Amino acid sequence: MGEGAASGRLGMVIRATSGNFLEMFDFFLMGIYATHIARTFFPLSNDYASLMLTFGTFGAAFLVRPVGALVLGPYIDRVGRRRGLSLTLGIMGMGTVLVAFVPGYATIGLAAPMLVFLGRILQGFSTGVELCGVAVYLAEIAPPSRRGFFAAWQPASQQIAIILAALLGFLLNAALEPSQMAAWGWRVPFFFGCLIIPCVFVIRRTLKESDAFLAQRVHPTLPEIYRSIAAHWTLVLAGMLLVVMTTVSFYMIAVYTPTFAKSVLKLTASDSLLITICIALSNLFWLPVMGLLSDRIGRAPILVTMLVLMALTAYPALYWLVAAPSFDRMLGVELWFSFLYGSYNGAMVVALAEIMPVSVRTSGFSLAYSLATTAGGFTAAISTLLIHTFNDKAAPGYWLCFAALCGLVATFMIYGRGRQWLVQRSHASLSELEHDHGNQRRLRKVGERY
Numbered sequence: 001m002g003e004g005a006a007s008g009r010l011g012m013v014i015r016a017t018s019g020n021f022l023e024m025f026d027f028f029l030m031g032i033y034a035t036h037i038a039r040t041f042f043p044l045s046n047d048y049a050s051l052m053l054t055f056g057t058f059g060a061a062f063l064v065r066p067v068g069a070l071v072l073g074p075y076i077d078r079v080g081r082r083r084g085l086s087l088t089l090g091i092m093g094m095g096t097v098l099v100a101f102v103p104g105y106a107t108i109g110l111a112a113p114m115l116v117f118l119g120r121i122l123q124g125f126s127t128g129v130e131l132c133g134v135a136v137y138l139a140e141i142a143p144p145s146r147r148g149f150f151a152a153w154q155p156a157s158q159q160i161a162i163i164l165a166a167l168l169g170f171l172l173n174a175a176l177e178p179s180q181m182a183a184w185g186w187r188v189p190f191f192f193g194c195l196i197i198p199c200v201f202v203i204r205r206t207l208k209e210s211d212a213f214l215a216q217r218v219h220p221t222l223p224e225i226y227r228s229i230a231a232h233w234t235l236v237l238a239g240m241l242l243v244v245m246t247t248v249s250f251y252m253i254a255v256y257t258p259t260f261a262k263s264v265l266k267l268t269a270s271d272s273l274l275i276t277i278c279i280a281l282s283n284l285f286w287l288p289v290m291g292l293l294s295d296r297i298g299r300a301p302i303l304v305t306m307l308v309l310m311a312l313t314a315y316p317a318l319y320w321l322v323a324a325p326s327f328d329r330m331l332g333v334e335l336w337f338s339f340l341y342g343s344y345n346g347a348m349v350v351a352l353a354e355i356m357p358v359s360v361r362t363s364g365f366s367l368a369y370s371l372a373t374t375a376g377g378f379t380a381a382i383s384t385l386l387i388h389t390f391n392d393k394a395a396p397g398y399w400l401c402f403a404a405l406c407g408l409v410a411t412f413m414i415y416g417r418g419r420q421w422l423v424q425r426s427h428a429s430l431s432e433l434e435h436d437h438g439n440q441r442r443l444r445k446v447g448e449r450y
Contacts, residue, residue: 012141012208013150016085016134017157018200023127024158026096026193028165028255030054032273034380035262036186040104041113052381057117061124062377065370068125073363074225076133084362085137086204088130093197095122100190136362139353145295151350152291155250159287162254162280165189170273228360229367234413239352239368241410245307246348247376248403249341252396253279253334256380264393265325275331279338286342294347300415303351306344307411310337311404315397322393337400344407355414376403 030037038054076084098119105112135154142150168189176185229236257279261272294302313336321333356364379399386395 013138013153015203015206016137017153018203020130020134020154020157021161022089022096022193022196022200023092023123023130023161025161025165026092026099026123026190028162029189029193030099030255032165032169032189032276033186036182037116039182040186041102041116043105052384053113056381057113057120060117061120061127062370062373064121064124065127065373065377066367068127069363069366069370070226072126073133073366074222074360076362077225077360078222085130085133086201088126088133089197089201089204091126092123092130093194093201095119095126096190096193096197098122100187100194133362133366135349136353136356136365139350140361146292147354148291148294148299148347148350149288150291151353152287152346154349155345156284156287159280159284163277163284166273166276166280168192170270170277173269173273225360225363228357229363232357232360232364235355236364236368236371238410238413239355239364240371241406242303242348242352242414243369243372244375245310245403245407246341246345247373248379248399249310249337250345251376251379252383252400253337253341254283256383256396257334260383260396261330264387265322265330267325267327267330271327271330275327275334278331279334282335282338283342286339287346290343290346291350292346294350299347299351299354300411302343302347303407303411303415306340307404307407310340310344311401311408314400314404315394318394318397351414 034054038050042050042053042057072084072088075087096119098115102108102112102115102119135151138154139147139151172181172185172188254276257272257276261267261275262269290302317333317336321329352365352368353361356368379396382399383396386398387393389395
């Protein structure tokens with residue numbers, strides 16, 4: 001690859017992932033400041049009920065993600081990646097502004113939680129296709145031998161947002177009194193998010209269309225796209241099961257960690273934020289490394305290894321942590337989960353893009369991903385509920401084990417003996433799910449239709 005081509009692709013990666021940065025920056029702030037948001041917008045006498053309402057509002061965005069995927073996904077497949085990603089950014093920005101500027105319950109009453117809920121719905125609607133559209137775009141602009149590496153920068157860009165959000169939170173906790181943080185300090189990072197929206201919008205407008213989209217002689221109409229998605233329902237199902245592991249593990253370690261550390265393990269806010277920064281740095285390392293490794297040895301070996309490790313170690317790791325909570329144990333367990341998540345997702349993102357036909361790639365990817373996040377997005381609420389129900393602080397490990405089992409089923413469907421059934425049911429050709437020419441044991445590279 002020439003120097004000019006390499007720099008050009010680097011610029012396209014940065015432009016494409018800028019919206020992902022904003023999306024995860026705002027989403028992560030909801031996790032950091034969940035307790036403050038609960039007291040501001042859902043001031044109930046019962047702290048558990050208040051926190052559950054906050055996590056429920058956070059999770060509501062994931063319920064509308066499939067709607068966004070069904071509406072905006074076909075739109076992007078119809079008009080192109082560049083125009084579609086600009087639209088999703090605008091909708092996401094409106095949601096961010098609402099969450100940042102809405103007064104508290106004490107000021108405007110029930111209108112406060114209702115407006116926050118509306119902001120989350122807007123964010124969920126746009127995110128239903130935003131991150132998926134970016135992943136598809138990166139896979140399409142990548143050299144054939146580097147698709148895993150390029151696609152991995154979609155989730156990797158989110159880790160940069162997490163690092164920035166956690167650093168802002170750490171600095172604010174050091175500079176402000178707890179009463180100031182509760183009153184207004186928690187809003188400062190949300191205001192910062194609003195300030196960067198125009199910058200990201202300008203960057204995104206310079207995005208070039210992918211060659212794969214331009215190479216299509218005919219772009220399907222919306223009814224044709226919906227019919228194609230229905231015809232490939234088994235691919236969507238397999239993709240959904242594949243993504244469950246990603247969403248559950250990510251929202252466990254990145255969003256639920258600050259609340260888990262403070263509310264359950266009784267660590268300080270500064271400790272929880274330092275752990276979160278370390279997790280994001282670990283994710284940022286493992287995602288592109290394992291994406292690149294999947295380009296060399298195939299997707300399936302990495303997927304299966306990480307899924308088995310998660311299923312076997314999730315509960316024991318958390319049990320060891322809660323038996324003697326400390327900063328060191330929390331950091332060790334979270335870094336282990338980060339390794340499993342980053343390694344798995346580095347291979348998963350490109351695998352999901354590869355199994356979807358190019359004509360409905362954004363729609364199929366987005367629908368599968370969004371359906372999975374309706375479960376993964378409620379990880380914080382489900383973890384809180386499991387701990388409360390079983391009176392077991394390690395109970396979130398059950399949820400992680402379930403997610404790993406879903407991923408194993410999906411990997412079997414895509415790369416194992418279930419492949420033949422999957423191909424027949426999706427009306428796809430055998431060439432879309434083929435063996436690696438280098439090693440029959442390394443089932444790899446699905447859907448070479450770029």
